[in-house]
Amino acid sequence: MLQEWVILLVSFCYLGILFAIAYYGDKRADSGRSIISNPYIYTLSIAVYCTAWTFYGSVGRAATTGAGFLPIYLGPTLMAALWWFVLRKIIRIAKVHRITSIADFISSRYAKDPLIGGIVTIIAVVGILPYISLQLKAVSRSFNVLHTFQGPSQMLHVADSIWSDTALYVTLAMSVFSILFGTRHIDASERHEGMVAAIAFESVVKLVAFLVAGVFVSYYLFSGPTELIYDAVKSPELSKLMNLEALSGGYSNWFTLTFLSMMAILFLPRQFHILVVENVNEEHVKKACWLFPLYLLAINIFVLPIALAGLLLFPDGSVDPDTFVLAVPLHTNQELVALFVYLGGLSAATGMVIVATIALSTMVCNDLVMPVLLRLRSLQRSDLSSVLLGIRRGSILVILFLGYAFFRLIGESYALVTLGLVSFAAAAQFAPVILIGIYWKGASRRGAIMGLLAGFAVWTYTLLVPSFVKSGWIATSILESGPFGIELLGPYHLFGLNMFDPVTHSVFWSMLANVGFLVGVSLFDRQNAMDRLQATLFVDVFRHGDTDTRLWSGTTTVAELKDLVARFVGVSDAEKAFSEYVAEHNFDVKTNAHADANFVRFAERKLAGAIGAASARVMISSVVKGEEISIEGVMKILDETSQVIEYSHRLEAKSRELENATAELRAANKRLKELDRLKDEFVSTVTHELRTPLTSVRAFSEILRDNPSLALEERQKFLDIIVKESERLTRLINQVLDLAKIESGSAEWTRECVDLNEVIEEASSSLSRLFQENSINLEKMLPTESVFVMADRDRLIQVAINLMSNAVKFCAPGTGQVTIRLSTPPGLARVEVVDNGPGIPDDEQERIFAKFHQLKGMRDEKPSGSGLGLTICHRIIKHHGGHIWVESKPEAGAKFIFELPFAETCTSSEHSS
Amino acid sequence: MPEAKRQNERLVGILIIGVIVLNYPLLSLFSKVKLIFGVPVLYLYIFAVWSIFIGCVALVLEKKTSSPFVTPSPKPEKSE
Numbered sequence: 001m002l003q004e005w006v007i008l009l010v011s012f013c014y015l016g017i018l019f020a021i022a023y024y025g026d027k028r029a030d031s032g033r034s035i036i037s038n039p040y041i042y043t044l045s046i047a048v049y050c051t052a053w054t055f056y057g058s059v060g061r062a063a064t065t066g067a068g069f070l071p072i073y074l075g076p077t078l079m080a081a082l083w084w085f086v087l088r089k090i091i092r093i094a095k096v097h098r099i100t101s102i103a104d105f106i107s108s109r110y111a112k113d114p115l116i117g118g119i120v121t122i123i124a125v126v127g128i129l130p131y132i133s134l135q136l137k138a139v140s141r142s143f144n145v146l147h148t149f150q151g152p153s154q155m156l157h158v159a160d161s162i163w164s165d166t167a168l169y170v171t172l173a174m175s176v177f178s179i180l181f182g183t184r185h186i187d188a189s190e191r192h193e194g195m196v197a198a199i200a201f202e203s204v205v206k207l208v209a210f211l212v213a214g215v216f217v218s219y220y221l222f223s224g225p226t227e228l229i230y231d232a233v234k235s236p237e238l239s240k241l242m243n244l245e246a247l248s249g250g251y252s253n254w255f256t257l258t259f260l261s262m263m264a265i266l267f268l269p270r271q272f273h274i275l276v277v278e279n280v281n282e283e284h285v286k287k288a289c290w291l292f293p294l295y296l297l298a299i300n301i302f303v304l305p306i307a308l309a310g311l312l313l314f315p316d317g318s319v320d321p322d323t324f325v326l327a328v329p330l331h332t333n334q335e336l337v338a339l340f341v342y343l344g345g346l347s348a349a350t351g352m353v354i355v356a357t358i359a360l361s362t363m364v365c366n367d368l369v370m371p372v373l374l375r376l377r378s379l380q381r382s383d384l385s386s387v388l389l390g391i392r393r394g395s396i397l398v399i400l401f402l403g404y405a406f407f408r409l410i411g412e413s414y415a416l417v418t419l420g421l422v423s424f425a426a427a428a429q430f431a432p433v434i435l436i437g438i439y440w441k442g443a444s445r446r447g448a449i450m451g452l453l454a455g456f457a458v459w460t461y462t463l464l465v466p467s468f469v470k471s472g473w474i475a476t477s478i479l480e481s482g483p484f485g486i487e488l489l490g491p492y493h494l495f496g497l498n499m500f501d502p503v504t505h506s507v508f509w510s511m512l513a514n515v516g517f518l519v520g521v522s523l524f525d526r527q528n529a530m531d532r533l534q535a536t537l538f539v540d541v542f543r544h545g546d547t548d549t550r551l552w553s554g555t556t557t558v559a560e561l562k563d564l565v566a567r568f569v570g571v572s573d574a575e576k577a578f579s580e581y582v583a584e585h586n587f588d589v590k591t592n593a594h595a596d597a598n599f600v601r602f603a604e605r606k607l608a609g610a611i612g613a614a615s616a617r618v619m620i621s622s623v624v625k626g627e628e629i630s631i632e633g634v635m636k637i638l639d640e641t642s643q644v645i646e647y648s649h650r651l652e653a654k655s656r657e658l659e660n661a662t663a664e665l666r667a668a669n670k671r672l673k674e675l676d677r678l679k680d681e682f683v684s685t686v687t688h689e690l691r692t693p694l695t696s697v698r699a700f701s702e703i704l705r706d707n708p709s710l711a712l713e714e715r716q717k718f719l720d721i722i723v724k725e726s727e728r729l730t731r732l733i734n735q736v737l738d739l740a741k742i743e744s745g746s747a748e749w750t751r752e753c754v755d756l757n758e759v760i761e762e763a764s765s766s767l768s769r770l771f772q773e774n775s776i777n778l779e780k781m782l783p784t785e786s787v788f789v790m791a792d793r794d795r796l797i798q799v800a801i802n803l804m805s806n807a808v809k810f811c812a813p814g815t816g817q818v819t820i821r822l823s824t825p826p827g828l829a830r831v832e833v834v835d836n837g838p839g840i841p842d843d844e845q846e847r848i849f850a851k852f853h854q855l856k857g858m859r860d861e862k863p864s865g866s867g868l869g870l871t872i873c874h875r876i877i878k879h880h881g882g883h884i885w886v887e888s889k890p891e892a893g894a895k896f897i898f899e900l901p902f903a904e905t906c907t908s909s910e911h912s913s
Numbered sequence: 914m915p916e917a918k919r920q921n922e923r924l925v926g927i928l929i930i931g932v933i934v935l936n937y938p939l940l941s942l943f944s945k946v947k948l949i950f951g952v953p954v955l956y957l958y959i960f961a962v963w964s965i966f967i968g969c970v971a972l973v974l975e976k977k978t979s980s981p982f983v984t985p986s987p988k989p990e991k992s993e
Contacts, residue, residue, distance in 0.1 A: 067955055074935055077963060081928040081970050085921050226951025233948065242953035243944035251937035258935070290971035297963055304956060 004147050007342070014343055015177055015350070018198045022181060025197030036196045037280045039287030044200035045274050046292050047207070049076060049265060050299055051131075051352035052138030053420040055206060055345045058300070060322035061417045062307035066241035069417070071254050073300055075261025077293035083285050087266065087275060089438055091285070093541045094276045098608045101359060102272040102430060103367040108613045109437045109538050110445040111531040117367030117612060119449065120430065123456045124269045125360055125399060127426020130467070131268075132356060132403030133410070134419040135349040136174070138322070140167035142345050145323045145330070146338060171404040174353050175397050182358035183392045192358065196278050199355060202347035207299050209344020213325050214302020216337050217309045221328065225305045232308040241308070249501030256504040260421065263428040270352065273359035357396045364395040366612030374618055385570040388610065410471040421503050422463050428507065429455040432515045440522075441535040447522030455514030462491045462506035543645060558595045560623045561603040568610045568619075577606055682851065686736055693725040693732070700725075735868040739851075742875045749879065753903060754793045755786040756822055756829055763800035764820065767808070774808055776816030787822060787829045789900045795876045802869040803833040803896050810837030810894065824902060828882075833896045840888040848886060849874040873898070923973045931966050935959070 028035045035041070054072075061069040090105070099105045103124065107117035143166050181195055222228040232238040240246045247253060265271055279285070310324030319327045325345070329338040369391050432455070433448045468474050469491075482490035489495075492502050494509055527535070558578070566574035581587065581602055595603070600620065607616035700718045704710070710718075741747035764771075764778060771778050789796075800820075807818045819834040840848060851871045877884040882900035933939065943958040950957070 067959065070959060074959070074963065077966060078928055078931045078935070081924045081931065081966075084924060084974060226948075229948065229951055229953065233946065239946045242946045242948075243955055244940070245944070251941065254940070255936055258932075286974050289974055290967050293963070293967045293970070297960070297967065301960075304953075 007143060007146055007339070010339060010343065011346060014346065015173075018201065018350070019180070021201050022194030022198040025194035026192075027194075029193035034193060034280065036193050036200070036278075039284040039291070041197065041200045042279065042284040043288045043291040043295065044203040045196045045278065046271070046288055047203035047295050048199050048274055048351045048355050049268075049271060050203070050206065050296070050348060051420075052135050052142075052345055052349040053131075053417060054299060055210060055348040056138050056142065056322045056325055057134075057417045057420065058303045059307045059310065059324045060320070062241070062303050063311055063321035063324065064246070065248060066246040067244060068247045068254075068257075069303060070300065071257035072261045072417075073296040075258040075263075076265035077296060078258070079262040079265050080289045080293050083289045086435070086438075088282050088285050089541060090266075090434070091276050091279050091282050093438065093538055094279075096541060097537070097613060098605045100277060100366060100609060100612060101363045102267065102269050102434075103363040104608075104612045105272070105276075106430065106433050106437070106448065107367065109433070109534055110443075110448045111528065111534055112613050112617050113445050113449075114367070114371040114615065114618070116445065116448055116452070117363075118371065119452050119456075121360075121363040121367045123426060123429055123452065124363060125402070126464075127423050127429070127459070128269065128356055128360060128399075129403050129406045129423075130410075130419045131423035132353060132400065133407035134423075135353050136167045136170055136400075136404055136407050137419075139170045139174075139346060139349045140165070141320075141323060142326055142342050143170070145326045146342050165408075167404060167407055171400050174350065175400045177350065178354050178357045178396050178400070179393045181354055183361065183389055183396070191278055193278075195354065195358065196274070199274070199351050202351040203295070206344040206348040206351075207295065209341050209347075210299055210325070211302065212337065213329065213341045213344075214306060216334065217328050218302065218305045220334075221309060221313075221332060222305075225302075228305050228308055228312075231312060235312075238308060238311055241304075249504060252499075252504050253501050256500075256507050257421070260424040260428055260503075260507060263431040264424045267430040267434065268356075268423070268427040269359040269363065270355040273355060273362075277359075353400070357399055360399050361392040361395040364399070365391045366610075366615060369395075370611045370615040371618070374615055384567045385610075388568060409473070410467050414467070414470070422467065425459055425463055425503065425507055425510065426456075429459060429510065429514055432511070432518050436515075436518060437535075438538050438541075441532070441539045442522050442527075443518060443535065444522040444525040444527045445531050446525050447518045447520070450521045451514045451516075451518030454517045455510045458494075458510035458513045459506060462494060462509060463502065466491050466502065556595055556600065556623050558599065561595055561600065564619060564623050565603055565606050568607060574606075685851070689732055690729065693729045697722050697725045697729070732868070735872060739868055739872055739875065742872070742879070749792045749795070751790050752793060753788050754791045754796055755788055756796070756831065756900075757782050757786055759793065759796045759800055760820055760822060760831070763797050763804060767801060767804050770805060770808055771818075774811070774813045774816060776808055776811050776813065776818060778804075779817070779819045781819065781821040783822060783824065787824055788903045789829050789880070790903045791880050791900065792876075796880075799873045799876050799898065800831070800833075802873050803898075806869060806896070807833055807835035807837070807894075811835050812837070825899075827902050828899045829902050830897060830899045834893060835895075836893040839890045839892050840886060840894050841890055845886050845888060849884070920973060924970065927966065927969050927973065931962070934962055 025035055036045070058069040058072075093099065094105060097108050099108060103117045103120035106120050107113055107115075110116050181198075182192060218225040218228055222231070233242065244251070244254070249256075266275065306324055306328065307321065309328055310319070310321060313328060313331055314324075325341055326338055329335075329341060365388060370388075373387075373391075429452060432451055433443070437443045437448070465474065466479060469476055469479055479490065479492055481487055487496075492498075492505060494505070497505060497508075500508060562574055562578050565577070569577075581599070585598070587599065604616050604620045607619055610616075611619070700722050704715060704718055738747075760780065760782060764780060768778075804818065804820065808816070811818060815836075817836045819832075821832045821834070823830050823832075849870050851868060874884055877898045877900070880900055882898055884896070884898035886894060886896050888894035940955075940958075943955045945954055947954045
């Protein structure tokens with residue numbers, strides 16, 4: 001058995017460590033090197049969502065309803081998918097308007113109305129009490145279990161006197177801790193970096209502690225989680241937990257819990273505080289969107305095994321399932337494990353209590369007490385910053401002791417999760433005014449007030465009142481027969497609706513009333529200028545951003561403003577902030593005793609950080625003289641600004657289009673120029689090529705004309721040359737024409753079934769003289785059967801002739817050897833023309849098919865070809881869907897190869913052609 | 914910003930699918946006393962959907978928002 005002093009010592013040491021972390025975090029923040037400015041710390045701090053409810057309550061709920069504990073974590077997982085644009089928008093709005101709490105946010109949205117801030121605060125405080133009492137209950141219970149647990153049947157009865165109640169001391173300790181933690185000084189931005197660091201640390205501790213408990217139970221007490229489950233399935237009682245039968249309220253309850261937790265993760269005051277107010281950088285949301293659900297997944301994996309183990313070890317129901325996490329290790333005398341688990345539970349509870357009370361005390365102070373106080377003492381010029389601190393400390397005490405009172409009255413009769421759900425349903429009342437408010441400008445101030453009040457009233461009547469009934473304060477008859485005997489008004493079956501469980505029933509009616517009044521009243525409401533202004537600023541926050549709205553057109557002096565701010569944030573802080581502003585904006589205080597609109601706005605924001613937007617407005621208007629605000633004017637400016645922005649967006653789009661068009665035109669122009677250059681080049685090359693033979697024809701003709709006395713032999717020789725050159729000329733012109741036709745696409749192609757064997761025979765017979773003249777041997781290797789392709793017969797002959805005559809050109813007379821080979825690789829017909837000439841260097845092989853490309857170092861000094869033959873071959877083969885290439889090594893001959901698709905259907909097409 | 918809008922649409926799509934697969938009636942299909950790999954089929958299903966959901970959100974958000982894929986402007990083919 002653990003001694004009481006050991007547990008106390010460990011608890012206080014742990015709290016001491018938290019203080020150290022918070023202190024270090026604040027130090028770092030002051031020196032500008034924040035330790036919380038990264039998405040991981042942000043994610044861990046969000047995990048303040050997992051409270052003692054998760055730590056102890058989940059197991060309890062799993063032990064009674066099976067999978068019923070899961071929707072509380074599936075909801076936030078689903079909601080996290082929306083964070084990237086919903087939460088980011090809220091954060092942006094909060095940053096722009098210096099929002100310090102959820103009450104501040106809602107009242108800012110609806111015309112900065114202090115009344116709304118007050119309503120929200122009251123709902124938040126009342127709604128959160130069950131939740132706080134849950135934490136107190138869990139911590140005191142775990143403490144008691146830890147030091148009194150003797151075995152299943154020997155639990156010490158918890159004493160009933162207030163003074164011997166552990167929960168009272170837990171409450172006191174938590175109050176002191178929260179006060180020391182959260183209200184050391186008034187921070188203008190309401191950000192507590194040290195606290196966030198400590199919360200992140202606590203999230204690590206509780207996760208590790210729970211995993212340790214899970215691993216211990218599954219692997220130490222049993223031989224693995226699956227063995228544990230096999231054991232449990234044997235009992236018919238326990239096997240019920242494997243499906244959804246044990247879930248009271250069925251699928252509608254499942255859906256309600258999912259919905260509630262989706263709302264709670266954003267709109268519980270402490271979640272709002274951590275997610276929005278303490279957010280350092282919007283970009284951190286991106287990682288949190290999937291890391292936080294991962295955290296939830298991890299902390300839930302061992303819930304079922306622990307619950308089953310608890311049920312197997314204590315089958316008689318003598319141990320409260322909510323304490324299984326502790327009871328199971330204690331049962332096996334593993335006190336160290338139990339102590340660590342207790343620390344995890346403690347950190348889960350303290351985390352929640354710290355953040356919740358800090359968030360709530362800010363709200364109580366700024367939105368409930370200050371508006372009243374300012375009315376009473378607004379004329380007294382005293383330093384209010386210490387008063388502010390006092391109010392906050394006091395409200396922390398009050399909230400915690402209200403929570404304790406709730407626990408004393410009601411808490412004992414409820415399971416942990418049931419208590420928490422009451423709070424969730426209260427937090428969900430904020431969802432409509434925020435979600436609708438940031439996307440619909442029409443949501444009006446009066447609509448918000450009515451919606452909130454209606455939702456809160458229904459919640460109170462259908463969830464809070466029945467809980468008082470259970471504690472015995474109100475006669476139980478109200479539950480069965482309704483108030484004053486009117487059955488239709490029974491809190492659990494309002495208007496006769498009795499198909500749902502209490503929570504679903506309450507959520508249904510309260511949401512219906514809330515959204516109904518909000519939308520209904522807004523639709524028939526006439527918004528005033530301030531209402532419309534704030535609506536526009538919220539909904540279009542990404543458009544307007546931090547636009548200066550010049551809210552203040554009256555006059556005041558800088559000194560007056562500074563005095564005002566100093567009363568709330570302290571003299572030295574005000575001095576510092578003002579001198580920073582002056583330095584940043586080059587504002588000359590000496591010549592400019594009067595503050596301009598920007599300066600007033602700066603002061604208002606500074607104040608808003610300390611006392612909330614609504615109160616700040618009241619305070620500023622007390623020192624700014626002259627006509628106060630011309631909101632109509634502001635609205636007009638805003639409208640104009642948004643129009644201008646709209647126009648400029650359109651202009652930008654237009655100019656982008658124009659730029660694109662210009663770029664396209666430029667590219668087209670470049671291509672045209674290139675084509676033009678190619679054409680010029682072509683023409684000049686052609687003329688050059690034509691001139692060479694023409695010149696020699698002319699030269700020899702002139703010789704013949706001028707020298708009639710030439711010997712016959714000589715004459716014959718010259719005439720031969722002339723004939724040869726004109727033949728070359730003709731060939732060249734034919735080829736140019738040919739190529740031009742092919743390239744322009746005007747060439748006529750016939751498509752028929754062609755036997756390549758015949759093509760090669762024909763080509764070689766027309767070249768036989770050429771081979772003989774050069775005494776070059778031609779070897780044909782043709783298959784016996786016909787090889788058909790669909791092609792233009794004459795053109796193919798042209799290709800064959802071109803390739804073969806090329807080969808002749810490059811072979812040495814006498815020793816020359818040309819081989820033409822026809823083969824049929826699958827689906828193809830392949831023709832190879834091989835010579836044993838000098839071959840083609842590597843660097844030439846690519847260019848050889850280009851126009852007018854002639855090989856250097858040919859056999860004759862004077863090139864005999866036109867330089868177009870291979871180009872034409874290339875075009876023809878391409879046109880037939882084949883390809884042509886050359887393989888060659890210097891001094892080892894060249895091999896020209898072309899391939900054409902093999903025609904399968906030749907016989908049938910032969911008939912048709 | 915069409916890319917950002919795309920991202921938001923994807924996230925809403927994932928959310929809707931998540932809400933559907935984690936509620937009645939799809940959920941009731943797995944409400945059986947049956948073990949797969951020693952794990953009750955209901956829990957196996959929920960945790961699997963849970964992990965996949967997280968994976969999808971991570972995938973959508975962590976994808977490098979590179980500049981939209983640029984298709985090279987088609988060059989006019991020379992008539993051959």
